[in-house]
Amino acid sequence: MFDYAPAPESRSIVDIKASYGLFIGGEFVDGTGTPFKSISPSTEEVLAEVAEASAADVDLAVKAARRAYTRVWSKMSGAERSKYLYRIARIIQERSREFAVLESIDNGKPIKETRDVDVPLVAAHFFYYAGWADKLGYAGFGPDPQPLGVAGQVIPWNFPLLMLAWKIAPALACGNTVVLKPAEQTPLTALLFAEVCQQADLPPGVVNIITGAGDTGRALVAHPGVDKIAFTGSTDIGRSIAKEIAGTDKRLTLELGGKAANIVFDDAPLDQAVEGIVNGIFFNQGHVCCAGSRLLVQESVAEEVLAKLKRRMKTLRVGDPLDKNTDIGAINSAEQLAKIRELSDIGEAEGAERWSPPCDLPQHGFWFPPTIFTGVSQAHRIAREEIFGPVLSVLTFRTPKEAVEKANNTPFGLSAGIWSDKGSRILWVASQLRAGVVWSNTFNRFDPASPFGGYKESGYGREGGRHGLEPYLRNGAQR
Amino acid sequence: MTTLKATAPSPVGGAFSEATASDAALRRFLHGLPGVDQVGAEQRAAGLGTRSIKTTAKAYAIDLAIRMVDLTTLEGSDTVGKVRTLAAKAMRPDPTDATCPPTAAVCVYPDMVATAKKALAGSSVKVAAVATAFPSGRAARDIKLAETTDVVEAGADEIDMVIDRGAFLSGKYLEVFEEIVAVKEACRDAHLKVIFETGELQTYDNVRRASWLAMLAGAHFIKTSTGKVQPAATLPVTLVMLEAVRDFREATGQMVGVKPAGGIRHSKDAIKYLVMVNEIAGDDWLDPDWFRFGASTLLNDLLMQRSKLTTGAYSGPDYVTLD
Numbered sequence: 174m175f176d177y178a179p180a181p182e183s184r185s186i187v188d189i190k191a192s193y194g195l196f197i198g199g200e201f202v203d204g205t206g207t208p209f210k211s212i213s214p215s216t217e218e219v220l221a222e223v224a225e226a227s228a229a230d231v232d233l234a235v236k237a238a239r240r241a242y243t244r245v246w247s248k249m250s251g252a253e254r255s256k257y258l259y260r261i262a263r264i265i266q267e268r269s270r271e272f273a274v275l276e277s278i279d280n281g282k283p284i285k286e287t288r289d290v291d292v293p294l295v296a297a298h299f300f301y302y303a304g305w306a307d308k309l310g311y312a313g314f315g316p317d318p319q320p321l322g323v324a325g326q327v328i329p330w331n332f333p334l335l336m337l338a339w340k341i342a343p344a345l346a347c348g349n350t351v352v353l354k355p356a357e358q359t360p361l362t363a364l365l366f367a368e369v370c371q372q373a374d375l376p377p378g379v380v381n382i383i384t385g386a387g388d389t390g391r392a393l394v395a396h397p398g399v400d401k402i403a404f405t406g407s408t409d410i411g412r413s414i415a416k417e418i419a420g421t422d423k424r425l426t427l428e429l430g431g432k433a434a435n436i437v438f439d440d441a442p443l444d445q446a447v448e449g450i451v452n453g454i455f456f457n458q459g460h461v462c463c464a465g466s467r468l469l470v471q472e473s474v475a476e477e478v479l480a481k482l483k484r485r486m487k488t489l490r491v492g493d494p495l496d497k498n499t500d501i502g503a504i505n506s507a508e509q510l511a512k513i514r515e516l517s518d519i520g521e522a523e524g525a526e527r528w529s530p531p532c533d534l535p536q537h538g539f540w541f542p543p544t545i546f547t548g549v550s551q552a553h554r555i556a557r558e559e560i561f562g563p564v565l566s567v568l569t570f571r572t573p574k575e576a577v578e579k580a581n582n583t584p585f586g587l588s589a590g591i592w593s594d595k596g597s598r599i600l601w602v603a604s605q606l607r608a609g610v611v612w613s614n615t616f617n618r619f620d621p622a623s624p625f626g627g628y629k630e631s632g633y634g635r636e637g638g639r640h641g642l643e644p645y646l647r648n649g650a651q652r
Numbered sequence: 653m654t655t656l657k658a659t660a661p662s663p664v665g666g667a668f669s670e671a672t673a674s675d676a677a678l679r680r681f682l683h684g685l686p687g688v689d690q691v692g693a694e695q696r697a698a699g700l701g702t703r704s705i706k707t708t709a710k711a712y713a714i715d716l717a718i719r720m721v722d723l724t725t726l727e728g729s730d731t732v733g734k735v736r737t738l739a740a741k742a743m744r745p746d747p748t749d750a751t752c753p754p755t756a757a758v759c760v761y762p763d764m765v766a767t768a769k770k771a772l773a774g775s776s777v778k779v780a781a782v783a784t785a786f787p788s789g790r791a792a793r794d795i796k797l798a799e800t801t802d803v804v805e806a807g808a809d810e811i812d813m814v815i816d817r818g819a820f821l822s823g824k825y826l827e828v829f830e831e832i833v834a835v836k837e838a839c840r841d842a843h844l845k846v847i848f849e850t851g852e853l854q855t856y857d858n859v860r861r862a863s864w865l866a867m868l869a870g871a872h873f874i875k876t877s878t879g880k881v882q883p884a885a886t887l888p889v890t891l892v893m894l895e896a897v898r899d900f901r902e903a904t905g906q907m908v909g910v911k912p913a914g915g916i917r918h919s920k921d922a923i924k925y926l927v928m929v930n931e932i933a934g935d936d937w938l939d940p941d942w943f944r945f946g947a948s949t950l951l952n953d954l955l956m957q958r959s960k961l962t963t964g965a966y967s968g969p970d971y972v973t974l975d
Contacts, residue, residue, distance in 0.1 A: 176712075180706045443686040444693070614689050
């Protein structure tokens with residue numbers, strides 16, 4: 174037996190403070206709400222006490238952002254703004270290990286992912302949008318597009334730092350200033366990013382980071398001084414935000430839930446398809462809005478694919494997020510774990526067959542084994558509702574037409590995957606799928622140059638790429 | 653310790669006898685295998701390469717890797733003296749440490765087989781010989797068979813043959829198949845490793861097809877390269893071959909070994925291969941009977957890492973023997 178010895182990444186590189194304030198106007202200030210605790214999902218250890226921004230604090234942050242916008246940031250040339258963004262990108266690269274370790278501790282995701290995916294993508298996003306800052310006139314949104322003003326941004330706990338980058342980088346490149354609220358479960362890397370802003374000498378107030386839960390988010394969304402809201406999170410909250418700002422002239426982009434179909438045709442490269450299925454649903458413990466949570470596999474290869482998938486799942490290593498060999502880390506919170514358990518139990522009650530490989534889960538913290546459900550039909554709740562955990566529903570199909578119908582038969586439309594060696598089939602299916610991102614012969618691949626966003630209940634607006642500039646710009650002619 | 657098991661496949665497994673009945677049938681079978689997506693296969697191999705193997709796991713892996721080495725010299729300048737030195741090194745890789753295991757085999761050209769056999773007499777180390785007009789394979793079949801018979805008679809335990817890449821690339825699969833079957837017959841009790849020269853086959857689809865072709869023909873081992881063509885062994889090529897032996901056992905119950913050869917120089921690389929064997933084929937293959945490294949310089953790096961683990965300090969090239 175080849176037993177891998179523990180290979181833990183050292184925590185010594187991060188310096189977690191006992192308590193954190195709010196980052197407003199370029200400085201850390203005390204909040205006036207009730208402080209809350211951020212815990213490590215893998216051990217339930219309390220990491221730090223974090224300030225809660227009250228409505229008054231939100232007001233201060235928005236005002237700081239407005240001041241920075243009118244006095245400094247909107248007047249600065251694009252070329253100057255890009256220098257700050259490049260500087261931030263470089264500092265993130267320099268401090269990448271620190272960010273990776275801290276993200277892993279606070280979120281519960283494996284260090285392998287924060288090190289190789291999250292943090293490199295964060296830096297890449299800042300580099301990418303830094304390049305746009307002085308070329309906005311050529312982005313296709315009029316000859317002289319203008320910033321909107323102050324952007325209020327609310328992000329989720331699944332990719333805390335990456336979602337921050339997706340929000341802040343394009344906003345700043347376009348000349349907006351921001352007030353960002355990280356999720357209450359995972360505020361620590363956003364607060365470390367605040368230090369990076371200081372280190373980069375970013376003008377005070379251009380980036381403000383306010384921590385807190387739903388009330389803080391609502392206060393930010395409702396604040397009359399905010400010109401644009403960008404939200405990533407659940408469809409329910411997205412819907413309530415849309416209602417809240419209806420009738421105002423605030424702009425809104427929403428990136429919400431998903432129930433993506435990962436379609437495997439019988440001519441697919443099967444070993445790679447199995448990797449894609451695993452990556453699609455078990456990457457980041459399945460806490461991914463674009464996760465490939467519905468496997469649609471052609472009946473003629475279903476048995477073979479499932480056998481390969483099960484064998485592959487037996488090699489997944491679940492455990493300490495800081496161990497470099499861990500593939501699947503901790504579920505982010507007790508609340509999320511309860512939701513995953515509830516929906517899984519419903520799946521069983523509805524008659525689907527549940528399977529997990531044998532795996533020893535740690536005693537403390539929040540854990541759920543990688544799980545697949547077979548014998549799932551379109552009518553099952555586990556085929557329709559977003560579980561947001563390491564749980565895959567397996568369905569079968571007979572013809573490409575049926576695959577497309579089943580894939581589209583969902584209120585969501587964020588992403589989809591197609592596995593086939595036949596180019597013409599890939600192109601036809603992709604053109605039929607109502608999903609914002611369609612991957613072929615890969616899954617969960619991200620690049621700052623590629624737009625990302627949804628259809629239907631998965632939201633609207635695009636982030637990433639040239640398209641990601643539009644939500645932060647006013648066409649010169651619209652002034 | 654390193655005897656090849658007697659469970660090696662017979663040519664043309666019953667379930668697949670139809671597949672090898674004609675050139676057309678064989679082509680249909682090989683082209684009916686699932687394709688290999690290049691990007692995905694390379695990504696998977698790179699992903700496995702990030703496994704962090706430390707302390708006890710590293711010690712286990714290094715000793716296992718040493719036991720899996722086919723210590724190789726395949727040069728025009730090879731001499732009796734050189735082969736004897738190599739044999740001594742194979743039997744006792746670290747003369748200062750009796751706990752250091754011997755390698756699996758030494759691998760030499762046909763005319764050095766008798767020398768190697770004599771030098772290794774009484775040890776567990778096998779003699780492997782390249783044959784069939786190695787490395788190009790460009791000779792008439794009866795010459796290839798005569799060469800095989802010759803090395804078997806000289807005492808080779810294992811024969812490393814090359815396939816006819818020209819025939820393979822021009823789609824004459826049955827010709828390649830029949831040649832492997834014929835060489836296997838000439839091997840008698842010796843074990844047969846079939847070299848694909850994957851650097852010349854170019855695509856992973858070809859590697860998968862060649863793997864199945866050789867396994868159907870009764871190969872005991874499938875081997876990546878001669879070491880004379882670049883690229884030689886790579887992680888993704890070995891990945892595809894490990895998938896093939898895994899699937900072949902699932903289909904037929906028979907195990908076939910895998911030997912990456914050429915270009916593996918460092919312990920770190922060897923460990924990546926072992927991780928891949930472990931996670932792709934499974935731990936049944938973590939044995940010199942089923943996985944080998946065709947290498948020469950690798951052994952010294954393994955020895956240096958081994959002494960680093962036991963003493964805590966790096967020695968240096970002057971503290972391991974030249975071969």
